[in-house]
Amino acid sequence: MVVGDVTTGTDVLVIGAGPGGYVAAIRAGQLGLDVTLVERDAYGGTCLNYGCIPSKALISATDVAHDAGDAEEMGIYADPAVDLQRMVEWKDGVVDQLTGGVEKLCKASGVNLVEGRAEFAGEHTARIVHGGEGQGSETIEFEHAVVSTGSRPIEVPGFEFDGEQILSSREALALDAVPASMVVVGAGYIGMELSTVYQKLGCDVTVVEMLDDVLPGYEDDVARVVRERAEALGVDFHFGQAADSWEEAGDGITVRTEDEDGEIAEFGAEKCLVAVGRQPVTDTLNLEAVGLEPNEDGFLETDHEARTDVEHVFAVGDVAGEPMLAHTASAEGEVAAEVVAGEPAALDHQAIPAAVFTDPEIGTVGMTEDEAAEAGFDPVVGQFPLRANGRALTLDERDGFVRVVGDDDSGFLLGAQVVAPEASELIAELALAVEMGAQLEDVAATIHTHPTLSEAVGEACANALGEAIHTLNR
Amino acid sequence: MVVGDVTTGTDVLVIGAGPGGYVAAIRAGQLGLDVTLVERDAYGGTCLNYGCIPSKALISATDVAHDAGDAEEMGIYADPAVDLQRMVEWKDGVVDQLTGGVEKLCKASGVNLVEGRAEFAGEHTARIVHGGEGQGSETIEFEHAVVSTGSRPIEVPGFEFDGEQILSSREALALDAVPASMVVVGAGYIGMELSTVYQKLGCDVTVVEMLDDVLPGYEDDVARVVRERAEALGVDFHFGQAADSWEEAGDGITVRTEDEDGEIAEFGAEKCLVAVGRQPVTDTLNLEAVGLEPNEDGFLETDHEARTDVEHVFAVGDVAGEPMLAHTASAEGEVAAEVVAGEPAALDHQAIPAAVFTDPEIGTVGMTEDEAAEAGFDPVVGQFPLRANGRALTLDERDGFVRVVGDDDSGFLLGAQVVAPEASELIAELALAVEMGAQLEDVAATIHTHPTLSEAVGEACANALGEAIHTLNR
Amino acid sequence: SASGDGQGGRVFAAPSARRLARELGVNIAAVDGSGPGGRVTESDVRAAAESDDASDDGTD
């Protein structure tokens, strides 16, 4: 062994320190394994640095300003000015605190942290590649590997990200001034969250989307509440439009889109955010060396133990398939670590909740009515409108609802769709209920604090049973 | 029978249309009973008209203004002006919408609504007394009665409410201008909620409290978070001080208090809010006529079916004892109606959550660690600090925690104490868990959406098991 | 009972019961639940582990 060419050994090599990888590493460390976590960029991955946390920080801060400017009806007169650069600096401070925390927690669990890119060099060997200068390479022998390399934004041909005029979500979360106008390509959850933020900050936002409504994958009446709120804020939607090309025009750009009949439309703006989805990262890994290849969608396939086709290699998080969500990544990371440690863990979660931090928020878990019917259940639906909820009115909110789907035969709660302020938090109770195999009656009979939005959860379940108090029962 | 002296009959006579009474009436109507609901003042009772809803409306509206004025760190510059009169009008609109809804829901369930005061005239007879003019009286024969006459604020001797200088919470929720200064007598939940509102609105608030901390009945570390936040806002606390007397002084008043050594202190202010607790209302009812009398604390005693000592008379809500909370009143109302209808209902709730809408909020359910030990369990405690929660940081919040108490032997979750933004909503998941007899493991193994405050709930349970990811385990 | 395979892979049992099933090598999807609606309880899992039917010999 020569200097600058070091070989070490580890029980578990974790590649990528996002919420999948760092959680796997911490849990493995807690379980007494010798763990090495390799990250080429920033602890916390996409989620903490460029995704969940930055977006929610800007959404919440923007709402503080926007709500006060829009509350004359409540007797509040304010005309808040926003310094986006300072807001972004504040957001960076939040990110630093959390990523610093991740680093500390890893160390406290005995995880060896290595900076660099890890690529496989053999069945039980990986190389750590450092950027640029030839510092010599480090080789790591591992018993088990956990691949948690995450995902990156999909580029639309002709719309390569340049960080100036064509932005990815990452760049849109770090602007130093609010653009006068912005075209957003894609009305998925990331596009909708950021469109709402920028429109509230005073930017003229135009959203172009290939499909015919916002938030594909969500039910029509769920998407409608969010679209109508965004429209009321001034967001301009154009559906059935595929991004085609763009060019500079004066101070800004012109974005050209095409509809299914080949008609071209043009939208002028200062900047363009492309948010059409994310794709798994597997090209950083030299996967062949360990005997793996991605499936046709680019993901690493895994079983109920988060194990790939190669027995000692696991994959978790965005790289391992849908749903590409931070909490799925973490849940998979925990299971991978526990399986490596010999525990009887499995990915048998019955409920994977999801939230969209639009205005209002969306929270979903489990099955929709259609999905329940398709799965062979006899769905019974209960719904409660937000405008009949006292707490909602005290928040000056009226739009949205809580819907629950149960099985008529057994009474089991199968799923829920919530469109409401704090839907991301309200879904927690429903996720617990689904995960535990609760019946509609269990939730309906649980006392919900007054006055809270959660009362709408209890009432939706009561409504499914024909027993709601504050709404008419069918 | 002469004109102006009408006798009608009803299956169920419900007296008082607060959240206890109107819910009992609606449920009884749903169950096919003939129901008469008598209210002397306003549908919705204290809760909708002078309590929960008005207070939460003013708290939320005030926060919209206050948060924006306190967010320079986030790059938000605003100096909101508040027109309290307009804010109160907006609040009144919210109240009207909800009380109108209650009326409509009652009618839709077939409930006969009668305005006036009901008093018992015999075992199965009540008289409806109308205010003032001799309009003749109405007599109602009933099979069953539900007493839901609620509570009123306790007066401190020498501090009779005059609505001008000495205010009850009801009057403090309907001021038309923010007083320059206010002495608040009592640091219970109502005193603390309103102190926070008025301090945020620019009033100089001084709180005098007989005991030695805010929020008696809550654990020290829970109360401390709320007190420290209030202190940071500028609220001036004086503990160990009993309200003694007051007098006019210049434009305002001087409030005199006495400590346990007999030392007198004086506090000058424009107004004084007295919020030292609430007492049951039984003196409107001519209770003797039905054969009932209050216990020594003034409450009507009831059994697990909400039944009083007189078999066909039920009592629900504040008049039936602690906890005096709106959702307890409603839960009892439902049970009373179901029992009358012959259903096997019972007040067997395992979990009665409670919330305090201070800054931050408090949510509690079930047992504290001490209570669990006293009850013979072997308590195991898990805790998760808010400052380690990503969503909290994106809301610029760092204070508070989620604590859970379980039984080490069985793993059952016994209770929880939450001090956090949205604690009133976070407690819903924990209440369901306690009500369902969930184990700590069940909550810890449920996937919580990222990034949410609810993740702290999952992590607190994991912490009790020694398996939290984002905090050190003991 | 609504538990078992075929209905969207749903299993109606608390996480604690599912973990116990994994520990005991019981295929929980094959256990008849005695809880409300057919929910599989921890004692159902233990009973299944004693009998052979639902046991998959721990080779999951």
Ligand SMILES: Cc1cc2nc3c(=O)[nH]c(=O)nc-3n(C[C@H](O)[C@H](O)[C@H](O)COP(=O)(O)OP(=O)(O)OC[C@H]3O[C@@H](n4cnc5c(N)ncnc54)[C@H](O)[C@@H]3O)c2cc1C
């Ligand atoms: C704008 C935005 C908002 C979002 N909001 C939410 C939300 O609210 N809720 C939610 O659940 N999800 C949200 N997501 C999705 C969430 O960020 C991802 O699901 C999550 O980050 C996936 O975690 P991961 O660990 O799989 O991968 P990542 O977080 O992507 O981390 C992968 C890490 O691996 C590193 N890496 C890659 N290759 C190598 C290599 N060869 N060697 C070393 N390191 C390597 C990368 O540098 C990266 O740090 C959002 C995403 C975006 C973009």
Ligand SMILES: Cc1cc2nc3c(=O)[nH]c(=O)nc-3n(C[C@H](O)[C@H](O)[C@H](O)COP(=O)(O)OP(=O)(O)OC[C@H]3O[C@@H](n4cnc5c(N)ncnc54)[C@H](O)[C@@H]3O)c2cc1C
């Ligand atoms: C400022 C404040 C804030 C509060 N905040 C909360 C909170 O956030 N959460 C919470 O759970 N609780 C809260 N409470 C407590 C809550 O208001 C009560 O617990 C609840 O109103 C009790 O309901 P009830 O139906 O028993 O009685 P009430 O709501 O008091 O209703 C009783 C009704 O009976 C009527 N009545 C009385 N006698 C007669 C008669 N003889 N004939 C006809 N009608 C009669 C009264 O006019 C009244 O309308 C708050 C209270 C106050 C004062």
